[in-house]
Amino acid sequence: MRPFHRAPTRKTLPMQGRGWRSRRPLTRFDDLFQDHPQPMWIYDLTSLRFLRVNAAACRHYGYTQAEFLRMTMHDIRPPAAEGQGTLRPAEPSAVRTHIRRDGLPISVRISSHALIYEGRRARLVFALDVTEQMTAEQELKRQSTHDALTGLPNRNLFQDRLEQAIAYAVRYGHQLWVVVLDLDNFKLINDTLGHASGDTLLQTVAARLRAALRESETVARLGGDEFILLLLDQPAGSLSHRTVQAVLEAVSAPMRVDAHELALTCSMGVATYPRDGDSGPALFKHADIALYRAKDGGRNQLQFYTSEMNARVTERTLIEGHLRNALVRQEFVLYFQPRIDCVSGRVVGLEALLRWRQPELGLVPPDRFIGVAEETGRIVEIGEWVLYEACRQVKAWQDAGLPRVPVAVNVSARQFRQSGFVQEVNGALLASGLEPAYLELELTESLMMQNVEGVVAAMCELKESGVRLSIDDFGTGYSSLSYLRRFPLDYLKIDRSFVRDMLHDAPGGAIVRSMITLGHSLGCRIIAEGVETPDQLGYLAREGCDEIQGFLCSRPVPVEMAQVLLTAGG
Ligand SMILES: Nc1nc2c(ncn2[C@@H]2O[C@@H]3COP(=O)(O)O[C@H]4[C@@H](O)[C@H](n5cnc6c(=O)[nH]c(N)nc65)O[C@@H]4COP(=O)(O)O[C@H]3[C@H]2O)c(=O)[nH]1
Incomplete structure (x- = not known):
């Protein structure tokens, strides 16, 4: 060498x-x-x-x-x-x-x-x-910036890109759009079809969203069924209809997962730079608020952020804060609204309706706080209080010799799904000494349509203990007939929106008539909610409705007034 x-x-x-x-x-x-x-x-x-x-x-x-x-x-x-x-x-x-x-x-x-x-x-x-x-270093870097399931950028990388895009937009006077997207009812699909199918579905949506956007735009997965998009340079300075349509189609085009053909919908919240914020966190937060509003407004829609939404969030935060101590401070009271038999005109039941006397906010109606209590989970303990208090009050009236009528209590979805709910009901009956036949539980249609098997099992258990069951807001939850037959129901309550419209046109009247027929064929007594006029009462009575509830007879009233109504009309 x-x-x-x-x-x-x-x-x-x-x-x-x-x-x-x-x-x-x-x-x-x-x-x-x-x-x-x-x-x-x-x-x-x-x-x-x-x-x-x-x-x-x-x-x-x-x-x-x-x-x-x-x-x-x-x-x-x-x-x-x-x-x-x-x-x-x-x-x-x-x-x-x-x-x-x-x-x-x-x-x-x-x-x-x-x-x-x-x-x-x-x-x-x-x-x-x-x-x-x-390769290992690159993989580590990829893992810290990408979502493992879909391969899309994750929140960290999205934030980086958003900051860069804002810097660019500041320099060139451009606009940009942050869109938070949430799949509607994904949890239901995941629970029903299993997590593997849920994963496939998320991967499909991720790939479609990526394909729907331009190379320079970003779609990231925030976790669960939540995605976030960063859209740039839209024509005419506003979020183009074409872009929105492309995103909607990415989600809603039918997809096959295992043997199932699925069609999804989504809710979207949009925040625009610079109008709705000039920093990443502000745009993020405001798009999220808009999304919340889109979901609140019935899902399957897109909402642009407005400053009024912020006011709602502030109110929500306020309610949430006060709600924390409401039970301990004994701020809740029950009002009662009578139900009247269409034939005899007598009081045949009472519905317990929750009221919140908050020292700073005044008398807060349930619509303002039940939703917040549901979301935070506080509805479980509040619902338990309502159950005990309603049973206790009705038993006290019975013991005082007043007419014996059942009390109906609203049950929230979260409360019903809580393990041990049946025992809780039995506990309330035992503690008050009220006979089970005098307690009615009002379940909403949407609650009953989720996890039907589990709901039917719990309802049967409740029925066995002698409690009565009713379906509330009937007609608003798209329940199918085949399902309805499986629920052991005693009452069917026609939602007040149907009662309001039934005398305005022929279809409105026909709908209520068929609801009454349907309810009777299922062996239920029919209660019409929100009856405000004698004409409405007349129509319902003629169509065979069994009971009515509404301002025509009485608004919900405090305990003392309810006692008077019961004595006079029982
Ligand atoms: N416009 C009109 N309204 C009438 C009429 N008659 C009754 N109402 C109102 O209709 C609502 C009936 O209760 P809901 O459908 O169960 O709807 C209830 C129920 O879903 C919920 N809620 C009330 N109390 C409780 C509770 O203790 N637990 C749970 N989970 N939800 C409750 O809040 C909702 C609203 O309760 P409220 O504000 O008390 O409103 C009550 C009642 O005041 C009428 O003729 N016209």
């Missing part, structure tokens, strides 16, 4: 530093070079030709010594990595991409030293293959 340098001098062979100062035979260096486990080579700085290559380099790159010596550095470096065709010596410890003989790119950490080799200006190169390490 040729020695490295026929007449080595300190000046011309820089690498002969420490080890070679003793001028030991150069063959020792040859051996070291040749047998070194790390790929090494020397190349000519002018022609870039390989002048020497060690065995490790041959093994690693897949060329023979002879082949290598016919090649230049250009042959192992991809053109893209060489910039404008110039091949600069690597900086100390630079990571470069090299191509092996089999075409595989590898990442190598290069260190190189200038030297004179056989009279030519050359470089001695050490190459350490760091492909695995780089």
